[in-house]
Amino acid sequence: MLIVHPSSVCDVCLEPYGWEEQARTPHAIPCGHIFCYSCLQLTTPSNCPLCRKAFLPQRIKKIHVDRFNGAIDDSSSPVCGSLTKRAKVHDR
Numbered sequence: 001m002l003i004v005h006p007s008s009v010c011d012v013c014l015e016p017y018g019w020e021e022q023a024r025t026p027h028a029i030p031c032g033h034i035f036c037y038s039c040l041q042l043t044t045p046s047n048c049p050l051c052r053k054a055f056l057p058q059r060i061k062k063i064h065v066d067r068f069n070g071a072i073d074d075s076s077s078p079v080c081g082s083l084t085k086r087a088k089v090h091d092r
């Protein structure tokens with residue numbers, strides 16, 4: 001199981017991963033190590049920067065992360081719902 005925490009950094013460039021830009025998204029290679037997309041593209045020949053195992057650049061797998069840990073789902077929040085309703089005040 002591959003897990004990346006939102007605070008994880010790439011072991012090559014030591015930059016935190018990002019999800020807005022393709023180049024900053026974490027990708028896994030067959031040996032199980034994870035690096036950002038741009039570092040994997042820049043690695044020539046294609047050997048894992050950590051364990052030197054060869055990988056196919058076409059075969060890297062993008063990692064999906066639940067980066068907001070559910071906090072983004074505010075449509076189902078009962079607190080938000082009731083606040084919105086209460087904001088609509090009849091003034092006549």
Ligand SMILES: [Zn+2]
Nearest residue numbers: 010013036039
């Ligand atoms: Zn990197």
Ligand SMILES: [Zn+2]
Nearest residue numbers: 031033048051
């Ligand atoms: Zn590796």
